[in-house]
Amino acid sequence: MDERVTVLKKQIRAVVVAGGTDEITYQSEWLGYLPFPVDHWVEYQGKTFSGDFPFDWTLDDLASLERTGFLEKLEAYENPEDRFDRCIRYRVHIGCA
Known part of the structure; x- marks a missing residue:
């Protein structure tokens, strides 16, 4: 896992631990x-x-965090007419190292 992915993992973990649910949305x-450009973001609650x-x-x-088991894809949507319009819901597994 490279430094950028490690930073994302720490920030996602901090938000989820401080909140009341274990789901995030890309x-x-x-x-x-x-x-x-294509705009993208991650939401929590x-x-x-x-x-x-x-x-x-x-x-x-x-996707790298998903491969490690830290994120679990729950639902994914991609507009068939616009591949840049997508929404992916993940469960965050805090206990995953």
């Missing part, structure tokens, strides 16, 4: 035209907290 969207993540984090970082 969301992404694109306005559909340049110069706007409906509030974004990924603003403190390292600038270059990606969905692949969450």
Whole structure:
């Protein structure tokens, strides 16, 4: 696990431990035209907290945490007409090293 993924794991763990549920949600969207990039964020109880993540984090970082067992994908949606419009709900396993 690289340093960026380790930082994400620590931040996700801190938010979940302080809150009342063990679920987070990843969301992404694109306005559909340049110069706007694809926007993505992670929410906990409906509030974004990924603003403190390292600038270059990606969905692949969450996939890495899923492979380690820290995150468990519960539900995933990708708009069939817009691959940038997606929502993935995860359960966070705090006890996972």
